[in-house]
Amino acid sequence: MIHIKTLATLVLLAISTVYSFAQRGTVSGNVVDDATGEPLISAIITCSTSKGGGYSDFEGNFMASFDAGARDISIKLVSYKGEIVAAVEVLADGNIAIGTIRLKSKAEEALKGGVTIRVKKSTTSSSALITAQKKSVNLMDGTSKQAMAKVGDGDAAAAASRVTGVSVDGGYVFVRGLGDRYTKTVLNGMELPGLDPDKNTIQMDIFPSNLIDNIVVLKSFTPNLAGDFTGGWVDVQTSDFQAKEVFAVSASLGYNPAMSFNGDYVTHNDGIGEVFAAGKGSRKIPFGETKAIPFSQYTQRNGGAQQAQENANAFSKELGATQQMSLLNTAFNINYGNQINKDKKTYGYNLAAGYSNKFNYYDQALYQTYIKDEDKSINELVLSEKNNGRLGVNEVLWSVLANGSYKKGRNSWSTTLFHTQNGVKKTSKLMYQNAANPFGDAGAQLDKSVLYYNQRTLTSLLVEHTLKNDSGWSFVAKISPSVSSNDEPDMRITALSFDENEDYRFNIGAGSEVTRLYRNITELNLNAKWDAERIVYLANKLETKVKFGAANNVKNRSFGVFQYNYLPVGNFSLNGDPNQITEEYLFNANTKEGFTLFGEPQASNAFNATLNVAAVYAMNEYPLTKRLLAIYGVRLEKADMYYTGENTSNLSYSNEKVLDELNVLPALNLLFRATPDINVRLAGTRTLARPSFKEKSLAQILDPISGRTFIGNLDLQQTEVTNLDIRFEKFMKRGELISVSGFYKNFTNPIEIVVFKPETPTNFTPRNALSAKVYGAEFELKRGLSIMGINHFSVATNASYIVSTVQMTPQEITGKTNELRTGQTIGTTREMQGQAPYIINVGVNYEKKEQGINANLSYNVQGPKLAIVGIGRLPDVYTESFHSLNFKASYSFMKMDIAQLSFSVDNILADDNLQVYSGFQARDQIFTQLVPQRTFKVGFSYSIK
Amino acid sequence: MKNTSKLLFLMMLVIATVSFVGCSPDDKPVVQPSTNYEHSGFVSTDETWDANGIHILKDRVIVQAGVTLTIEPGAIIKGEVGIGPNASVLIVARGATINAEGTAAKPIIFTSVADEIALGQKVGPNLNIETDKGFWGGVIILGNAPVSPKTGTTEQVEGIPADVIEGNYGGDDAADNSGIFTYVSIRHGGTLIGEGNEVNGLTLGGVGSGTTINHIEVVGNVDDGIECFGGTVNIDDAIVLYQGDDAFDIDQAYGGTIDNFIYIAGSTSDHGLEIDGPEGSANAVGQFVLQNGSLKGNSTQGEFADFRSGAQGSVDKLYFFGFNTAADMELDDDKTSANYAAGSFTLTNLKFNATAWTLDDEGSPDGGTTTWPMVTSLFADKSDAGDADAADTKFAGDSNALVTAKDGGADKSEFTGWTLADAEGLLADF
Numbered sequence A: 001m002i003h004i005k006t007l008a009t010l011v012l013l014a015i016s017t018v019y020s021f022a023q024r025g026t027v028s029g030n031v032v033d034d035a036t037g038e039p040l041i042s043a044i045i046t047c048s049t050s051k052g053g054g055y056s057d058f059e060g061n062f063m064a065s066f067d068a069g070a071r072d073i074s075i076k077l078v079s080y081k082g083e084i085v086a087a088v089e090v091l092a093d094g095n096i097a098i099g100t101i102r103l104k105s106k107a108e109e110a111l112k113g114g115v116t117i118r119v120k121k122s123t124t125s126s127s128a129l130i131t132a133q134k135k136s137v138n139l140m141d142g143t144s145k146q147a148m149a150k151v152g153d154g155d156a157a158a159a160a161s162r163v164t165g166v167s168v169d170g171g172y173v174f175v176r177g178l179g180d181r182y183t184k185t186v187l188n189g190m191e192l193p194g195l196d197p198d199k200n201t202i203q204m205d206i207f208p209s210n211l212i213d214n215i216v217v218l219k220s221f222t223p224n225l226a227g228d229f230t231g232g233w234v235d236v237q238t239s240d241f242q243a244k245e246v247f248a249v250s251a252s253l254g255y256n257p258a259m260s261f262n263g264d265y266v267t268h269n270d271g272i273g274e275v276f277a278a279g280k281g282s283r284k285i286p287f288g289e290t291k292a293i294p295f296s297q298y299t300q301r302n303g304g305a306q307q308a309q310e311n312a313n314a315f316s317k318e319l320g321a322t323q324q325m326s327l328l329n330t331a332f333n334i335n336y337g338n339q340i341n342k343d344k345k346t347y348g349y350n351l352a353a354g355y356s357n358k359f360n361y362y363d364q365a366l367y368q369t370y371i372k373d374e375d376k377s378i379n380e381l382v383l384s385e386k387n388n389g390r391l392g393v394n395e396v397l398w399s400v401l402a403n404g405s406y407k408k409g410r411n412s413w414s415t416t417l418f419h420t421q422n423g424v425k426k427t428s429k430l431m432y433q434n435a436a437n438p439f440g441d442a443g444a445q446l447d448k449s450v451l452y453y454n455q456r457t458l459t460s461l462l463v464e465h466t467l468k469n470d471s472g473w474s475f476v477a478k479i480s481p482s483v484s485s486n487d488e489p490d491m492r493i494t495a496l497s498f499d500e501n502e503d504y505r506f507n508i509g510a511g512s513e514v515t516r517l518y519r520n521i522t523e524l525n526l527n528a529k530w531d532a533e534r535i536v537y538l539a540n541k542l543e544t545k546v547k548f549g550a551a552n553n554v555k556n557r558s559f560g561v562f563q564y565n566y567l568p569v570g571n572f573s574l575n576g577d578p579n580q581i582t583e584e585y586l587f588n589a590n591t592k593e594g595f596t597l598f599g600e601p602q603a604s605n606a607f608n609a610t611l612n613v614a615a616v617y618a619m620n621e622y623p624l625t626k627r628l629l630a631i632y633g634v635r636l637e638k639a640d641m642y643y644t645g646e647n648t649s650n651l652s653y654s655n656e657k658v659l660d661e662l663n664v665l666p667a668l669n670l671l672f673r674a675t676p677d678i679n680v681r682l683a684g685t686r687t688l689a690r691p692s693f694k695e696k697s698l699a700q701i702l703d704p705i706s707g708r709t710f711i712g713n714l715d716l717q718q719t720e721v722t723n724l725d726i727r728f729e730k731f732m733k734r735g736e737l738i739s740v741s742g743f744y745k746n747f748t749n750p751i752e753i754v755v756f757k758p759e760t761p762t763n764f765t766p767r768n769a770l771s772a773k774v775y776g777a778e779f780e781l782k783r784g785l786s787i788m789g790i791n792h793f794s795v796a797t798n799a800s801y802i803v804s805t806v807q808m809t810p811q812e813i814t815g816k817t818n819e820l821r822t823g824q825t826i827g828t829t830r831e832m833q834g835q836a837p838y839i840i841n842v843g844v845n846y847e848k849k850e851q852g853i854n855a856n857l858s859y860n861v862q863g864p865k866l867a868i869v870g871i872g873r874l875p876d877v878y879t880e881s882f883h884s885l886n887f888k889a890s891y892s893f894m895k896m897d898i899a900q901l902s903f904s905v906d907n908i909l910a911d912d913n914l915q916v917y918s919g920f921q922a923r924d925q926i927f928t929q930l931v932p933q934r935t936f937k938v939g940f941s942y943s944i945k
Numbered sequence B: 001m002k003n004t005s006k007l008l009f010l011m012m013l014v015i016a017t018v019s020f021v022g023c024s025p026d027d028k029p030v031v032q033p034s035t036n037y038e039h040s041g042f043v044s045t046d047e048t049w050d051a052n053g054i055h056i057l058k059d060r061v062i063v064q065a066g067v068t069l070t071i072e073p074g075a076i077i078k079g080e081v082g083i084g085p086n087a088s089v090l091i092v093a094r095g096a097t098i099n100a101e102g103t104a105a106k107p108i109i110f111t112s113v114a115d116e117i118a119l120g121q122k123v124g125p126n127l128n129i130e131t132d133k134g135f136w137g138g139v140i141i142l143g144n145a146p147v148s149p150k151t152g153t154t155e156q157v158e159g160i161p162a163d164v165i166e167g168n169y170g171g172d173d174a175a176d177n178s179g180i181f182t183y184v185s186i187r188h189g190g191t192l193i194g195e196g197n198e199v200n201g202l203t204l205g206g207v208g209s210g211t212t213i214n215h216i217e218v219v220g221n222v223d224d225g226i227e228c229f230g231g232t233v234n235i236d237d238a239i240v241l242y243q244g245d246d247a248f249d250i251d252q253a254y255g256g257t258i259d260n261f262i263y264i265a266g267s268t269s270d271h272g273l274e275i276d277g278p279e280g281s282a283n284a285v286g287q288f289v290l291q292n293g294s295l296k297g298n299s300t301q302g303e304f305a306d307f308r309s310g311a312q313g314s315v316d317k318l319y320f321f322g323f324n325t326a327a328d329m330e331l332d333d334d335k336t337s338a339n340y341a342a343g344s345f346t347l348t349n350l351k352f353n354a355t356a357w358t359l360d361d362e363g364s365p366d367g368g369t370t371t372w373p374m375v376t377s378l379f380a381d382k383s384d385a386g387d388a389d390a391a392d393t394k395f396a397g398d399s400n401a402l403v404t405a406k407d408g409g410a411d412k413s414e415f416t417g418w419t420l421a422d423a424e425g426l427l428a429d430f
Helices: A002-019 A104-111 A130-133 A144-152 A157-159 A272-276 A279-283 A294-300 A302-311 A578-583 A810-817 B002-023 B334-342 B372-376 B388-397
Strands: A024-035 A043-045 A062-069 A071-076 A081-088 A095-105 A140-142 A166-169 A172-175 A181-189 A214-220 A232-238 A246-255 A329-342 A345-371 A382-408 A411-434 A443-466 A471-496 A513-535 A544-568 A592-598 A606-623 A628-646 A652-675 A678-689 A699-702 A708-711 A719-731 A737-748 A751-755 A761-768 A771-785 A793-808 A836-846 A851-863 A865-868 A878-879 A884-893 A901-906 A913-918 A927-929 A934-945 B036-043 B047-049 B053-062 B068-071 B078-079 B089-092 B097-101 B106-111 B139-142 B179-187 B190-196 B200-205 B211-220 B226-229 B235-241 B250-251 B257-264 B271-276 B288-294 B303-308 B313-321 B329-331 B347-351 B379-381 B399-403
Touching: A024 A071, A024 A081, A024 A104, A062 A071, A071 A095, A071 B379, A081 A095, A130 A140, A130 A719, A130 A737, A140 A144, A144 A157, A144 A851, A144 A884, A157 A166, A166 A865, A172 A181, A172 A232, A172 A851, A272 A279, A272 A411, A272 B139, A279 A443, A279 A471, A294 A302, A294 A592, A302 A592, A329 A934, A345 A411, A411 A592, A471 A578, A606 A652, A751 A810, A901 B078, B036 B047, B139 B179, B200 B211, B226 B235, B250 B257, B250 B288, B271 B288, B271 B313, B303 B334, B329 B334, B334 B347, B334 B388, B372 B379, B372 B388, B372 B399, B379 B388
Parallel strands: A024 A095, A181 A232, A708 A761, B036 B053, B047 B068, B053 B078, B053 B089, B068 B097, B078 B106, B089 B139, B097 B179, B106 B179, B139 B200, B179 B211, B200 B226, B211 B235, B226 B250, B235 B257, B250 B271, B257 B288, B271 B303, B288 B313, B303 B329, B313 B347, B329 B379, B347 B399
Antiparallel strands: A024 A062, A043 A071, A071 A081, A140 A214, A166 A172, A214 A232, A246 A329, A246 A934, A329 A345, A345 A382, A345 A927, A382 A411, A411 A443, A443 A471, A471 A513, A513 A544, A544 A592, A544 A606, A606 A628, A628 A652, A652 A678, A678 A719, A699 A708, A719 A737, A737 A771, A751 A761, A771 A793, A793 A836, A836 A851, A851 A884, A865 A878, A878 A913, A884 A901, A901 A934, A913 A927
């Protein structure tokens, strides 16, 4: 109900705003570069005799509002010669189109026709990003809001996977096969805190696509960027205000025949907070703080038993899964933005909010463990453990974005506030069978209920000031504080052993347990940057850009795990319902029997760490010839990392400096503009990768969720990378391009997470491998098919082929050699973890603009990736290719296409998410299998521009 | 002089305490010793833990290689309650020496800080012998004798991070000597040390035959009573009662002899014996001997024994009684069955007391004379590879029988006078 009210208020507000423009009219048009025909962004549209005005947007379009009457419209842009369109008749309540305005570059002007000017006919297809790509001094790829809308991707992770060379795994972006360690995700150019205890970076699926304008991926380093990326710099650019008033609402409903309205769906504790992705509140530790409760408490005199009973009773009694019908997937979005021009001042603002609620249900979720046979002459893998059963997932994601800009004269200020919150509730009811596990009790069967909730939030503020003066200087200062948190509160695992007679027992030896887990990670990040840039004209009238600046980024992470367990005092006959333990057999102070709760803080499973990186840089874009631009420079980075924590051997660090590095990072990019439409690029750069907080530490952290112990390594060196890139790009009509790239990266001291030693397969540690190499090629084509006589159709396709080799550590080689099968040999290298050998995207789009029809069929596939590095008798695990084929069609109608209906089908091929064990001359065996099935979605949106 | 008077004073205290406890069962405070010694982290130089005060294990205490820890007779060591990395355990690392030589008069007692037992006492006043367990960790002795782990020739104790080298065990010295461990009672332990991983009462990893281990009692541990991971050490006179999992657990091709042992099942106990074979190909030759044992089962649940993963060795002269009808002797896999057929794994002279059982139509034991075919009904060869009939015939032919009265088993006199089991009157049936 709250939603409907808010929506109604906003609709009313928007309508009244529209009516307040009654005595005025609008002028619309498109601004392009006269020489290249490419759209120009941020051109200022004003009139000397009327208030109001506007800016051109990313695609060069503008819609400016003025008082009715005959007006001289002025169009200006820095470093371009201004134009005036005289005596435009502005109609009250109407719009007059003044067509395409071509601005001449001052530099081109200075050249006096040194370059052949070929004015291209502008088209209506999306091209802003491609224009940016063409002009960029870095190697750049990306995807735009328009592309995301056409394909129908709901979050940034799905959208990013459409970008050349990008694959996504578990919300994490891999660029050119390089994962979080080598790929940096930033928000509006500013660094973000991380959300995963095992990773440096943030998951992309937390950004909803409706609040994003563009995802830009920079693949070559320039000194103005932070030096700790190698694969890609992934910049999520949030929605900015438009040159015109925009109000848009949309809603969609998704139906999956296998998952929606399914009565078998399993769930737990429907606290009201979960609807708003805020389920953490109802899952707090009841004592407020983590408190030590010894198991022996009940034996203590003076009310120990009473205390034990109270403590056990303080927690939620719910341990089992509840069967309940799943609902439809829903999503709502709302957006309002405007620009106001007043006395040479410009105000712009944009408010956006989105909400989505999804249900997934897997009635045959399968998780297995296979091991190599004890007998080395047997190749087939042996089933060790099997978990199968029902899994219900409910995911809520909501976000708000507010940004405001103010511009007066040469100064502009802008501020953006972004908050996103994601709540995932997973409920599973599984049957566990222990087949031949040498690590546990053979033949054991467990009935396992797992109640899990994960709440992730990110709040980020960005304040920005730009000053441009007449002598060609521009200064940009940016400051961005942000905070993120990732909570896994009150994860409940109840495992009861049972036999064929349905006789349930709490059998420790067979693996029975009742556990409650709490895990939290909170990270604060403060990023400040100052950049100066000046354009200078050389004697030969070519333009050179001098840039320098400074930046500082400090991040602080705190991490903690807390666990409570129940153990029975006495013997109880169980019926298999996990709630029976808490409802019937909880510890009773009178009988001094029952399931007793205990737990305590563990200093070795918590840490707090800080990283400060200070940097200065200087760079220059220098035209060696009219067509050859050299972009060169150097960045200096000083990094200091501090760690507070203790290990299980009582060794503790208090704010101990564990990393102190000063690095010089040079970069040379060459851009050869063979023709105005063809770029050839070459780049040679040095970048680095730093160990994460817990990697360079004395940590010995037992993660109860994975059951793995992570051991820090104080001897770890940071990784240094040499990057070589080459790319050929040809830009055709607007929105069309073809590009071919090649890259080669050489890593010194690459960090790999490996098993500490072969006999401890659950103890992991980061180690420097000797070296690693990554090389590959990329191809991209965006093209209309009218040249082939097929009208209204266009294709967008890209393909990447990546090869990586990493030198294995001696421990890994020993661990593998010990378990080689007869006739099997291994080398000293393997591929990098998480790297897809190939990535293919194919999209076909049909657009009939005059009838408001758009249809898109998109296909994405990533080659099999090494997910878990096997050691000893544990084989390697690969994530199999997921063949994603999606379709979306939309129909826009009513005046100016303000309403749109859409229909989409996701996963048309009904492919399944599959991870498999891979052994030498052995059949692949399933590690995890989830079948998402097809989802059908209808959507409606309404927007006034 | 000062010491003598102190000793006298303590003796007085002890006498007073014992008589005090004797007449007031539960709620009156017990006089605690004036001195507590706290131990934490590494023991890196030789140390002696005397019987003049209570020794507290604050957390993980590790005796490092080359170091000798001497524990005097009559010493009481109490573990703090703690789980996971905080679990209080005493680890005698590979290359370290434990010199814990208790006597029947002055056994060495490991228990929990929750146990209000005082110096000189053999029985604590407040804890329940059967239900109170998991209050602290346990004792882990590691050595250089051969073990057969999944890979390689050494192994890390579960729950100890891999970079703590003191958690490693196994080697090539079958005669390795880790010291002396006699007349020791380990009570109320078995806390969680790692994820889903409880500490055993006494864990012996790769302990060599030069080590002397006898007169050991493990009471009420959450996990196993005594578990041997490889090694060659012999254990005499061991008693395990009321554990949560298995009483005697053998893994990684343990090659020693366990002689004269007693087991008393509790209501949550699983197997009396759980015997595994080698896990890997290295050092896969070790064969255990289990002999002269008396095992008392539980009438509602729990099994005699489970033999798995290519168990190899011999089980001889055991007397089982008090078990439920559903209990069995199980050969769990093909390899074990093959070993049984080949004779590298033998079951001989096992007597099962059947008086309390309701038997099926196939007959009932008539005064112990008819032992065929009934005894085979306890024997379960679960493998589908072996010849089940042949295995049955072999089992019945190896002097394994149903009986109606005590027949062989352990000599309980070794356990009288110093064990908690004896003090609680639990040895009467044996």
